[in-house]
Amino acid sequence: MSHNTYVYIAIMVLITFVIRVLPLTLIRGQIKNQFLQSFLYYVPYVTLAVMTFPAIVNATQSPIAGAAALAAGIILAWMGAGLFPVAVSCCVIVFILELIVL
Numbered sequence: 179m180s181h182n183t184y185v186y187i188a189i190m191v192l193i194t195f196v197i198r199v200l201p202l203t204l205i206r207g208q209i210k211n212q213f214l215q216s217f218l219y220y221v222p223y224v225t226l227a228v229m230t231f232p233a234i235v236n237a238t239q240s241p242i243a244g245a246a247a248l249a250a251g252i253i254l255a256w257m258g259a260g261l262f263p264v265a266v267s268c269c270v271i272v273f274i275l276e277l278i279v280l
Contacts, residue, residue: 231248234247234248235248238272238276239276240275240276240279242275242279243271243272243275243276243279244272246271246272246275247268247269247271247272247275248268250267250268250271251264251265251267251268254267
């Protein structure tokens with residue numbers, strides 16, 4: 179490993195540490211601001227969506243199959259289906275569409 183690699187790793191460690199420790203040290207009481215509370219409430223969901231969406235579309239051989247499975251999964255989840263039926267349905271849709279398209 180070169181010298182620059184160690185510098186980059188040290189900077190990443192420092193930034194990660196500061197990002198995680200500063201909120202704990204600076205914010206000691208309960209957050210009373212309603213906007214900030216709602217913002218912090220939705221951060222995990224948005225982060226998960228941002229990480230998952232590109233993987234759904236790019237994991238398939240055809241982006242159309244991924245988009246169709248995403249739409250079907252959203253509709254099924256909206257209708258109250260559980261995680262397992264939604265996942266199985268999306269996999270079946272991708273499988274069928276990739277057989278037809280390719």
